[in-house]
Amino acid sequence: MKPEGQVRIPSGCAISAMISKNGERMSGEKIIESMKPMHDRSNGLGGGFAAYGIYPEHKDYYALHIFFDSRAARMECETFMNEKLDIAKSERIPTRIIAEITDEPLIWRYFVLPRRFALQNSQLDEREYILRLVMTINTKLDGCFVFSSGKNMGSFKAVGFPEDVGRFYRLEEYEGYCWTAHGRYPTNTPGWWGGAHPFTLLDYSIVHNGEISSYDANRRFIEMFGYKCTLQTDTEVITYIMDYLLRRQGLTLEEAAHVVAAPFWSTISRKDEAAKEQLTYLRTVFPSLLITGPFSIVLGFNGGLMALNDRLKLRSMVVGHKEDLVFIASEEAAIRVMEPDAEDIYAPVGGEPVIVRVKEGAF
Amino acid sequence: MGVNDMISTFEVVRNEQRCIQCRVCETQCANLVHYYHPDTGLMMSDESKCVNCQRCVALCPTRALKIMKNRCRMRENANWSQDTILEIYKQADSGAVLLSSMGNPNPLPVYWDRILINASQVTNPPIDPLREPMETRVYLGRKPEQISRKEDGSLDTKLAPQLQLSLPVMFSAMSYGSISYNAHASLARAATELGIYYNTGEGGLHQDFYRYGAHTIIQVASGRFGVHKDYLEAGAAVEIKMGQGAKPGIGGHLPGTKIVGDVSRTRMIPEGTDAISPAPHHDIYSIEDLRQLVYSLKEATEYKKPIIVKVAAVHNIAAIASGIARSGADIIAIDGFRGGTGAAPTRIRDNVGIPIELALAAVDTRLREEGIRNRVSLVVGGSIRSASDVVKAIALGADACYVATAAVLALGCHLCRTCQTGKCNWGIATQRPDLVKRLNPDVGSERLVNLMNAWKHEIKELLGGMGINSIEALRGNRLMLRGVGMTEKELEILGIAHAGE
Ligand code: SF4
Ligand code: SF4
Numbered sequence: 070m071k072p073e074g075q076v077r078i079p080s081g082c083a084i085s086a087m088i089s090k091n092g093e094r095m096s097g098e099k100i101i102e103s104m105k106p107m108h109d110r111s112n113g114l115g116g117g118f119a120a121y122g123i124y125p126e127h128k129d130y131y132a133l134h135i136f137f138d139s140r141a142a143r144m145e146c147e148t149f150m151n152e153k154l155d156i157a158k159s160e161r162i163p164t165r166i167i168a169e170i171t172d173e174p175l176i177w178r179y180f181v182l183p184r185r186f187a188l189q190n191s192q193l194d195e196r197e198y199i200l201r202l203v204m205t206i207n208t209k210l211d212g213c214f215v216f217s218s219g220k221n222m223g224s225f226k227a228v229g230f231p232e233d234v235g236r237f238y239r240l241e242e243y244e245g246y247c248w249t250a251h252g253r254y255p256t257n258t259p260g261w262w263g264g265a266h267p268f269t270l271l272d273y274s275i276v277h278n279g280e281i282s283s284y285d286a287n288r289r290f291i292e293m294f295g296y297k298c299t300l301q302t303d304t305e306v307i308t309y310i311m312d313y314l315l316r317r318q319g320l321t322l323e324e325a326a327h328v329v330a331a332p333f334w335s336t337i338s339r340k341d342e343a344a345k346e347q348l349t350y351l352r353t354v355f356p357s358l359l360i361t362g363p364f365s366i367v368l369g370f371n372g373g374l375m376a377l378n379d380r381l382k383l384r385s386m387v388v389g390h391k392e393d394l395v396f397i398a399s400e401e402a403a404i405r406v407m408e409p410d411a412e413d414i415y416a417p418v419g420g421e422p423v424i425v426r427v428k429e430g431a432f
Numbered sequence: 433m434g435v436n437d438m439i440s441t442f443e444v445v446r447n448e449q450r451c452i453q454c455r456v457c458e459t460q461c462a463n464l465v466h467y468y469h470p471d472t473g474l475m476m477s478d479e480s481k482c483v484n485c486q487r488c489v490a491l492c493p494t495r496a497l498k499i500m501k502n503r504c505r506m507r508e509n510a511n512w513s514q515d516t517i518l519e520i521y522k523q524a525d526s527g528a529v530l531l532s533s534m535g536n537p538n539p540l541p542v543y544w545d546r547i548l549i550n551a552s553q554v555t556n557p558p559i560d561p562l563r564e565p566m567e568t569r570v571y572l573g574r575k576p577e578q579i580s581r582k583e584d585g586s587l588d589t590k591l592a593p594q595l596q597l598s599l600p601v602m603f604s605a606m607s608y609g610s611i612s613y614n615a616h617a618s619l620a621r622a623a624t625e626l627g628i629y630y631n632t633g634e635g636g637l638h639q640d641f642y643r644y645g646a647h648t649i650i651q652v653a654s655g656r657f658g659v660h661k662d663y664l665e666a667g668a669a670v671e672i673k674m675g676q677g678a679k680p681g682i683g684g685h686l687p688g689t690k691i692v693g694d695v696s697r698t699r700m701i702p703e704g705t706d707a708i709s710p711a712p713h714h715d716i717y718s719i720e721d722l723r724q725l726v727y728s729l730k731e732a733t734e735y736k737k738p739i740i741v742k743v744a745a746v747h748n749i750a751a752i753a754s755g756i757a758r759s760g761a762d763i764i765a766i767d768g769f770r771g772g773t774g775a776a777p778t779r780i781r782d783n784v785g786i787p788i789e790l791a792l793a794a795v796d797t798r799l800r801e802e803g804i805r806n807r808v809s810l811v812v813g814g815s816i817r818s819a820s821d822v823v824k825a826i827a828l829g830a831d832a833c834y835v836a837t838a839a840v841l842a843l844g845c846h847l848c849r850t851c852q853t854g855k856c857n858w859g860i861a862t863q864r865p866d867l868v869k870r871l872n873p874d875v876g877s878e879r880l881v882n883l884m885n886a887w888k889h890e891i892k893e894l895l896g897g898m899g900i901n902s903i904e905a906l907r908g909n910r911l912m913l914r915g916v917g918m919t920e921k922e923l924e925i926l927g928i929a930h931a932g933e
Contacts, residue, residue, distance in 0.1 A: 103551035201861075280556040282898055283905030283910065293803045318579050324587070331902075333565045335710075350589040353571045354579065357806075362556050363899075381564060381901060383557060 080184055082254055082278035083110030085398040086367045087407055088247040088374055093429025097240030097405045100248040104231040106402040111252030115265035116224025116234035119274035119369050120245035122432055128221040130157050130180035130198050136262055137175040138212030146213040154181040169233035208297055214263040219272030226265035246432055249367050251276035268304035270312050272371045278322045279364030279384045290357035310358050322375050328355045328423035330380045373426035382419030389414040395425045442484045443502040444477040457488035462855035485848035487857035492587035525549035530778035533851035535770040543789035544821045550912045552899035560900050561892035568599040572809040572831055573738045574762045586659050593738045598627035599888045604813045604834030605651050607633030607687050609695040610774030612868040614865035615860045618876030620644035634684050636698040642666050654683050655709025657699040670729050671740040675772030677814035680785045685775040689854045690863045722758040724857040741924030745791035750798035757808045766791055768814025772837040775852035788814040793926045796829025819890035827909040842883040843876045
């Protein structure tokens with residue numbers, strides 16, 4: 070059987086997220102708990118979390134989380150990184166030995182900045198420089214996989230049920246203002262640590278529930294712009310699309326949502342003239358980035374998150390509030406675990422983004 | 433009786449018990465096959481003239497007629513087929529190039545038939561087009577590389593000119609002259625009603641059809657027939673015809689017999705002259721010349737209309753398309769070797785060019801590798817026969833398809849492949865007023881609209897089955913296709929996996 074990355078594996082899933090608009094930091098405890106009532110939405114072949122605001126002491130450095138297959142792979146990767154990066158700190162990511170999680174690779178993190186001259190010579194901006202470096206490690210260096218690369222944030226993932234993955238990574242010891250979580254239900258894979266969610270690119274992280282039918286149309290379009298879809302997962306291609314639309318094209322979150330979950334032409338025709346013009350423009354310019362098929366995603370980034378359903382709402386997703394906290398999950402049960410008194414629980418309309426931002430300066 | 437008359441291709445079988453000597457077949461046959469014999473009081477036939485257009489069969493009130501493959505055959509020979517031998521007789525007689533029409537009829541591979549489409553099961557839901565919206569609208573034209581904003585921060589929505597299609601199919605070029613006034617009227621009206629486009633071909637635009645301009649693509653070919661300022665301004669887009677799938681490497685052919693009356697006026701050439709357009713455009717001997725013509729036409733139309741460059745699918749099509757994409761063209765139309773024609777030298781029709789499926793896949797892949805796929809839209813033709821061919825073409829990477837043979841079939845064509853004679857009994861490929869009037873444009877346009885609406889329904893069903901609710905999400909979505917019975921190389925060029933993988 071071909072390993073993941075060489076073959077496309079459909080999967081179903083559970084997602085959950087919580088964020089404090091005031092930027093208050095919370096431990097990973099609740100988000101781990103939230104995955105328990107949705108246990109049956111995963112099958113133990115992948116789980117993961119993204120946490121924002123967890124590295125305040127290194128907040129100006131890119132935090133690279135890397136899986137290594139072997140010590141040799143790590144040495145090779147470190148030699149490569151040393152040429153390109155100043156590494157402020159490197160350490161094993163602390164884990165807990167538990168029966169449910171086995172076969173772990175070597176898991177390290179590095180706090181880095183580009184080497185000044187290397188950056189200058191590359192004529193790239195800093196983020197693009199890091200992004201390309203990550204792509205190079207993931208595609209060129211055997212046995213190395215960067216699974217998190219943003220500033221003051223990190224993703225933690227493994228093969229296992231999400232609640233076990235959370236305990237494995239000791240997430241109750243971290244504090245972040247925003248957490249997202251994912252449990253995976255791949256149909257036919259032995260499971261690979263890199264294939265678990267969240268998928269990340271710089272500070273963007275995506276957790277996703279669904280199987281998109283537009284995958285190859287999206288992939289073949291986005292690969293024109295230097296992205297390489299090595300994992301053949303929906304999450305990977307959605308992350309690249311978001312990076313392309315938000316960072317490279319400079320679209321707003323709402324605009325990007327109207328590209329990937331574009332309103333139907335019939336809906337557009339009922340809008341006022343100004344909205345009609347803008348929406349028609351987005352659909353005309355980016356038709357190949359329309360995502361069809363079922364999905365609910367939570368896109369995390371420094372300072373906020375966006376939750377979005379496909380335009381037919383073929384996957385469940387609910388939102389709830391409590392004071393400055395916002396909760397999002399595949400099922401209301403998960404929200405009730407995080408906050409039994411959550412209010413205004415509702416299911417957003419397909420294609421309408423839910424955008425939550427942390428108060429300026431609070432993260 | 434000479435060598436040529438030895439064998440007719442067809443045999444006219446008349447059931448004498450049914451025939452009532454009404455002589456309908458006689459009046460209907462422009463080829464003069466049927467005649468009445470006053471002495472015997474019976475209908476006779478000269479089957480050597482029969483082209484098997486089935487007109488008499490369809491109109492005989494007592495269903496007395498059958499046109500059959502002639503049972504009288506020459507001695508079987510796997511190397512020297514009867515058709516080959518008859519062609520030799522013809523050439524020995526005339527000393528001339530053989531002419532034929534419609535697309536290549538030979539049993540070469542049809543890749544569409546070796547490609548199968550996916551459907552959703554379990555892991556994601558199929559979508560029911562009867563209950564959920566299903567979108568088939570596409571825009572053809574250049575897309576910007578980078579968005580820009582106005583001062584108030586809103587998106588600057590100014591775009592290069594785009595063609596809006598209600599479904600990704602258009603009627604491809606058939607000139608007024610090669611087909612009749614009524615055929616053009618049917619196409620123009622149907623395109624307008626459907627919200628798509630038809631194409632004038634290289635014969636200019638009849639004065640009466642200027643009012644359908646918003647749904648007309650006007651063509652500029654090497655003969656420049658009928659090209660003038662009003663013409664350029666009349667259409668929604670301008671197509672430069674560099675080549676045609678049925679006859680790559682040569683220009684158009686319209687026999688003088690078809691250049692009569694309005695046809696000659698519309699083409700701006702004298703009556704009765706053969707309209708043979710030159711093989712190349714004499715102002716385009718290279719890619720940089722093409723760029724100049726593209727921009728001259730853009731200047732002439734004030735950058736308000738997309739410019740299409742149409743080429744035949746030939747061996748080096750990927751590199752050619754890449755050149756065209758960089759020439760400023762907004763849309764590339766590629767015509768495969770099975771494409772139809774009103775008249776083409778037989779040897780060229782049957783032996784030059786490559787299948788559209790392979791050409792399309794190669795071009796789409798190449799333009800993506802070069803990162804310029806977004807600069808142009810890709811329209812393909814050259815035997816798109818059904819809604820499933822359209823779906824497969826879009827999934828391979830096309831933005832839209834051109835159909836012509838399917839459209840004339842809807843108008844009544846029976847694919848007898850003798851358009852070049854100008855005696856089309858169905859009123860399509862002819863200029864004889866008595867024949868032209870057999871095609872009623874009211875009926876013709878309605879049949880075209882029906883056909884396209886039927887295809888649209890089928891496209892929606894296929895899309896829904898794949899769990900896709902917009903044609904946009906199918907474009908280039910090759911994962912939705914699998915091949916059967918193909919070699920590794922064929923699969924590699926098409927960029928699809930084999931069934932079972
Ligand atoms: S149309 Fe039919 S019935 Fe009439 S003359 Fe011809 S064969 Fe006889
Ligand atoms: S258009 Fe007329 S002449 Fe040409 S193939 Fe069709 S039926 Fe025959």
